[in-house]
Amino acid sequence: MEEQQRNREVKISVRNLVEFLLRSGDLDSRFTGRDRMSEGAQLHRKLQKAYGSSYKAEVALKETRTVGGIAFTVIGRADGIITEEDKTTVDEIKSVTQPLDEVDEDFAPVHWAQARCYACMVAAQNGLTEITVRLTYVHADTEEVKTLDRVYTQEELETFFNDLLLSYHSWAEFSASWAELRDMSIKALSFPFAYYRRGQRELAAGVYKALRDEKRLFAQAPTGIGKTMSTVFPAVKAMGEGLTTKIFYLTAKTVTRQVAQEAFERLRENGLRFKTVTLTAKEKICFQDTPACTPETCPYAKGHYNRVNAALRELLEENDAITRETVEAYARKHTVCPFELSLDLSMWVDAVICDYNYAFDPRVYLKRFFAQENQIPDCVFLVDEAHNLVDRAREMFSAELKKSSFTQVKTALKKSAPRLKKRLNAVCKVFLELKEECGEERPSLVKNTQSEELCAALEHFLSECELWLKEHGKEHEQYDALLQLFFDSLGYLHTAELFDERYVFITDCAGHDVRARLFCVDPSMLLNNALNRARGAALFSATLTPLQYFKNILGGREEDYILKLSSPFDQRNMHLLLCGGISTKYRHRDESYGRIAEVIKAVIGGRAGNYMVFFPSYLYLQRVYDEFKALCPEVDTLIQQSGMTEPEREEFLLRFDAQNSETLVGFSVMGGVFSEGVDLKGDRLIGSIIVGVGLPQVSTEQDIIMNFFNQENGMGFEYAYMYPGMNKVLQAAGRVIRSEADRGVVVLIDERFAHNEYLRLFPGHWSGCLLVKSPTQIEKSVREFWNECVDTTNSETL
Structure with a gap:
């Protein structure tokens, strides 16, 4: 009975209640202006302070009522309650972008409904027979204010509030009944496997x-x-x-x-x-x-x-x-x-x-x-x-804008929209100043402070662009381009509000174009905030x-x-080889192509089947592929292409058929679509050859991350390069053993894998790794592994 009572309680906010029950009409997401939630909150606080001591702001309200056997707990927060000698007023503040002369008594029935619910709760809790409901509309740009007042008796408000709960009752009954059924099934639920x-x-x-x-x-x-x-x-x-x-x-x-x-x-x-x-x-x-x-x-x-x-x-x-x-x-x-x-x-x-x-x-x-x-x-x-x-x-926490995006729109507007073009010019001027600061010899400039001038220019552009978009319909040839630029700029400014010591501001100069970036180096605090939800x-x-x-x-x-946790699979099912005599460092790559091709030949020589080879880049992949085809022209191969469509990816994976009688070698990119999330069980994939330690390509961003964490904890290289790289290696290796029955070979090609800083990153089930140096040794080791697998299988059958 106690459990049933708990499930018959429904908690809902006033806003959710009225918006759900009273919504009607069209879905219309055409441009109406910015989402000014934060600006509106500031305007609310400004108005609330102006009222003085008689105004109590942000009043939390809570009312529990039983209707039809369901205890409704309705919660909300009134923007303000004004207490005077002869009357009490509940104030609901709404910021709008429409001209205030368009805001009348019938402007938004849902606003009245929300305010009336708050008024009902206030009247009930304070024994009031009559109360004033006020809607205060404030224009987001001009800060002009318009108020609308209505006086209600407690009886009128009670009737309205109870009617809302009655209208919602069937939904609440459905939700509560479902929760009872769900919870009973959960209590009886056992783990779904033996x-x-x-x-x-x-x-x-x-x-x-x-x-x-x-x-x-x-x-x-x-x-x-x-x-x-x-x-x-x-x-x-x-x-x-x-x-x-x-x-x-x-x-x-x-x-x-x-x-x-x-x-x-x-x-x-x-x-x-x-x-x-x-x-x-x-x-x-x-x-x-x-x-x-x-x-x-x-x-x-x-x-x-x-x-x-x-x-x-x-x-x-x-x-x-x-x-x-x-x-x-x-x-x-x-x-x-x-x-x-x-x-x-x-x-x-x-x-x-x-x-x-x-x-x-x-x-x-x-x-x-x-x-x-x-x-x-x-x-x-x-x-x-x-x-x-x-x-x-x-x-998600970074943002960027390019000068060319503003220039193209400005040029396309030709002689129209002079005020808007003036704002576009101002933004472009800031970009040019950023380019000058970067200098002729320096393609990028990294700073710990963002450009306040760019933010100011973007604010002015957004205000003017907002007016232009409201005046011009989608039929204008530049509407879509300006709408996209508007939201890109707005997104940049929202990110700029997050800018702190965990961010850097990057100016990139390429030819005539300039790019401004807010780059989140350390997302930990923002992720912590999100996880707090x-x-x-x-x-x-x-x-x-x-x-x-x-x-x-x-x-x-x-x-x-x-x-x-340790792997649940028998460690002996994966034959892990470390080919330590080859360097895949960028300066040694020309010397490695032929040697890697020989390693691939040796691995597949141990047993016919389906194999994947993972490379740090498409260029590296192509060089080794050319060498391998010259060495083993008879072997069937596949190459991952950049930008493959979903059907092309599916076709690629379907080639890895367990019934293949001949060897198939797929050449793929580490960290790409085939190196994680791919489940080729059994003989669909019996070997994975991983070329290199997976280090991300050297770039401005990775070096920024490295320098940042060198100062934070002295582990810049690890955070920027080693750990992300090893993650790619582990993902690629994980394609081979997908079930208890799977057996396969994983070969790591790079001398760095034998260094202690990498060995300590090996998972526990890699402890049986064997160091091999020659193709002959590799083929012999692989062949012995497969022979042992056959012996084990026969023993299990017997």
């Missing part, structure tokens, strides 16, 4: 402990442990115990989202009742050739809000596993936007499977979850393939080596947990 693999129980326990203790777990879990189920299962169990209300399974790639979907489906087959939705990028799921969310151009946008709640309810009642295909089917049936439908679904399901950026990217993260009033403080993050988050974070988190990968580095760079705190 036994835990080695390390799997330990990982599951580590994840549960982190979520329970509100910590973060950084786990290195080698291939084969079953990372997805080992993280999903304890997170689901934590939900059943009331430790979380939402699971976010965050990934970098589509293939890992599919694996997560399969894990939840496996648990459903084992009795779990659990709703999940997989979010797909707007550009991919949009039904139109070009995403344009306006009622004039898209039938799914016209009247979207009139139909979306019906689509949402039907979809939720009929489905637990909500994939992209499911969303698209119901969106077509109800003629609503599939992307917006999927976002609405995310509020109602138990788990959201999505890309990293929905939780971490400051420009696109899910504000409906993580923005103050709507924040869910007890959600949890499961971050798959977390080694990818380092580079993705630097990308969750109660707890598990960040896991097969290649978090070394763990302390990843814990530091990914926003770990001193109190957070780390876990390093």
